Amino acid sequence: MKHNLYIVIVGCGRLGSYLASRLSHTGHSVVVIDINEATFNNLSSDFSGFRVEGDATQIAVLKEARLKRADVCFATTHEDNINLMVAQVARKVFNVPHVLARVFDPRREQVFARLGIETICPTSVAAEMFLLTVASGRAARVDA
Amino acid sequence: MKILIVGGGKTLYFLCRNFTAKGHEVVIINRNLEECVHLARQLSATVVCGDGSDPKILNESGVLEANTVLAITPNDQDNLVICQLASIQFGVSKAVALVNDPDNAEVFEKLGVSAFSTTRIVGSLIEQRASLEQIINLLPAGEGLVNVTEIILDADSPVAGRLLKDLDLPENALVAVVIRDNQPIIPRGTNQLLAGDRVVLITLPENHGPVLKTFTGEQK
Numbered sequence: 001m002k003h004n005l006y007i008v009i010v011g012c013g014r015l016g017s018y019l020a021s022r023l024s025h026t027g028h029s030v031v032v033i034d035i036n037e038a039t040f041n042n043l044s045s046d047f048s049g050f051r052v053e054g055d056a057t058q059i060a061v062l063k064e065a066r067l068k069r070a071d072v073c074f075a076t077t078h079e080d081n082i083n084l085m086v087a088q089v090a091r092k093v094f095n096v097p098h099v100l101a102r103v104f105d106p107r108r109e110q111v112f113a114r115l116g117i118e119t120i121c122p123t124s125v126a127a128e129m130f131l132l133t134v135a136s137g138r139a140a141r142v143d144a
Numbered sequence: 145m146k147i148l149i150v151g152g153g154k155t156l157y158f159l160c161r162n163f164t165a166k167g168h169e170v171v172i173i174n175r176n177l178e179e180c181v182h183l184a185r186q187l188s189a190t191v192v193c194g195d196g197s198d199p200k201i202l203n204e205s206g207v208l209e210a211n212t213v214l215a216i217t218p219n220d221q222d223n224l225v226i227c228q229l230a231s232i233q234f235g236v237s238k239a240v241a242l243v244n245d246p247d248n249a250e251v252f253e254k255l256g257v258s259a260f261s262t263t264r265i266v267g268s269l270i271e272q273r274a275s276l277e278q279i280i281n282l283l284p285a286g287e288g289l290v291n292v293t294e295i296i297l298d299a300d301s302p303v304a305g306r307l308l309k310d311l312d313l314p315e316n317a318l319v320a321v322v323i324r325d326n327q328p329i330i331p332r333g334t335n336q337l338l339a340g341d342r343v344v345l346i347t348l349p350e351n352h353g354p355v356l357k358t359f360t361g362e363q364k
Contacts, residue, residue: 057221059247081197081221088224088255107199108225111233 004028008070008096010056010086011077015102017042019074024049031065034077056086059093067094075101080108087117145169146209150196150226151216151242152179155262157187159214164188171205197225199233207234216242220252227257291347292320295359299339302361309333317355318346 005028009020012034021044024030030049034040037053054061056077067073073090075083080103087101103109103119112119133139147163149156150173160183163170170189173196174180184191194201196215207213213230215223220243227239241259243249252259283292297304303311308319308331322329323342329335337343347355 057219057248058245059251079221081219081225085221085224089251093251093254105198108197108229111199111229114232115228 005071006066006069007031007072007074008033008062008065008067008090010034010073010075010083012039012042012051013076013078014042016074016076017044019076020049021047031070033061033065057082059089062086062089062094067096070094070096072096072098073100075099077102080105084108084112084117084119087112087119088115091117145211146171146206147212147214148173148202148205148207148210148230148236149214149216150174150222151214151218152176152183153218155216157183159216160187160189171210173201173205197222197229199229202226202229202234207236210236211238212236213239214242215239218244220244220248223259224252224255224257228255231257288349291345291349291352293345293347293352293356295343295345295356297337297339297341297343297359300361301337301339301359303337303359304339304341306337307333308335308337311337311358313358314351314354316348317351320344320346 007023007028008031009016010033012020012032016032017039020030020032024047025044031052032040032043032049033052033054033056035053035055040051052061052065054064056062067090073087073096075086077083083101083103087099090096091099099118101117101119103112103121104123106121106124109119109121109124146169148171149160152174156172160170160172164187172183172189172191173194174183174191175193175195177193180191180193183189192201192205196202196217207230213227213236215226217223223241223243227241230236230239239257241252241257243252243259243261246261246264249259249261249264284290285292319331321344322331322335322337324338343359345355345359
C-alpha cells in the first residue's frame with residue numbers, strides 16, 4: 001500500500017472533520033467537501049488539505065475535488081441519501097477503489113449492500129456494542 | 145394503473161390531477177403535513193405523510209402494487225434513493241426520477257435509474273422555437289398527418305446555391321413550391337435554390353425536424 005493516499009471526504013461535520021484532520025496529520029492528501037463553509041472551522045489547525053465549498057450531489061463539485069484521482073472516498077454528511085448517492089457516484093462514475101458511506105437508517109443499508117456500496121451504520125454499530133455488554137455476562141451484578 | 149408519486153409543489157399537483165382524470169390510481173408521498181392536508185382535500189388521491197426514501201413508508205404506501213414510481217422532489221439524492229429502493233427492494237418495474245441538476249441525468253442512467261431533466265426539456269423546446277425564426281408559416285394538413293411549412297432561405301442556409309436533385313433530403317419530404325421575386329416556381333430536380341427564396345415544404349411529423357434542419361442548418 002502506498003503511504004500517501006488521496007482521500008476525499010464529503011461532509012465536514014463532527015465525523016468528517018475528525019477523519020480529515022487525523023488523516024491529514026498522518027501525511028495523506030485530503031480534500032473535504034461541504035456545502036456550508038462555516039463547517040471548515042471544525043478542522044484542526046494543522047489540517048493541510050484542500051477545502052471545497054459546494055453541493056456534493058452536483059457532479060461539477062465532485063470534479064472540482066478531483067474525485068477521479070482519489071484512492072479513497074468517505075461520505076459522512078448528516079443526510080443518508082446524499083451519502084448513498086455520493087458513494088455510488090464515486091464508485092461507479094469516478095471508479096474510486098475504496099468508498100465508504102455513513103448511513104444512519106439500518107433499513108437502508110441492505111439495499112445498498114446489494115448495489116455493492118459499503119456502508120457503516122452508527123446505529124447498528126452502537127446497538128451491537130450495547131448488546132455485547134449484555135451477552136458477555138459482564139452486566140450481571142457481582143454483589144448479588 | 146397505480147402510480148406512486150413522491151414530491152410536492154405545483155408539478156406534483158397538476159401531474160396528479162392529470163393522472164386521476166385519466167382514471168389512474170394515484171398515491172402521493174410528501175413530507176410536509178400542511179401540504180399533505182391541502183393535497184388530500186383537493187385531489188382524489190391517497191396522500192401519505194412521510195419520507196419517501198424510507199422503505200417503511202414506501203411499503204405502507206402500497207409500493208408493492210404500484211406499476212410506476214415517480215420521484216420528483218427538489219433533491220436529486222432523494223429521487224435517486226427512492227427509485228433504487230422501489231426497483232431493487234420492491235420490484236417496481238418502472239421507476240423514474242427527476243434530476244434537478246441536468247448533469248445528473250447521465251449519472252443516474254449510469255447507476256441504473258431512468259431520469260429526466262425538466263431544465264433540459266424546456267431548454268431544448270425554447271431553442272427549437274427560437275432557432276426556427278426562418279419559418280414564416282406552418283400549417284398542419286390532413287388532421288395533422290402532414291405539415292406544410294413555408295421558410296425563407298437565408299445566406300447561411302446549407303442548401304442555398306445547390307440544385308434540388310443534389311439535396312440529401314430525408315424520405316417522404318417534398319419541396320412543393322419555390323417563390324422567388326414573387327414568382328412561384330413548381331421546382332424540378334434541375335432547379336437551383338438561392339438565398340432569399342421562400343420555400344414551401346411538405347413533411348410528415350416524424351421527419352419534420354430533420355427536413356427543416358436540412359434547409360436551415362444547425363443553429364447556434
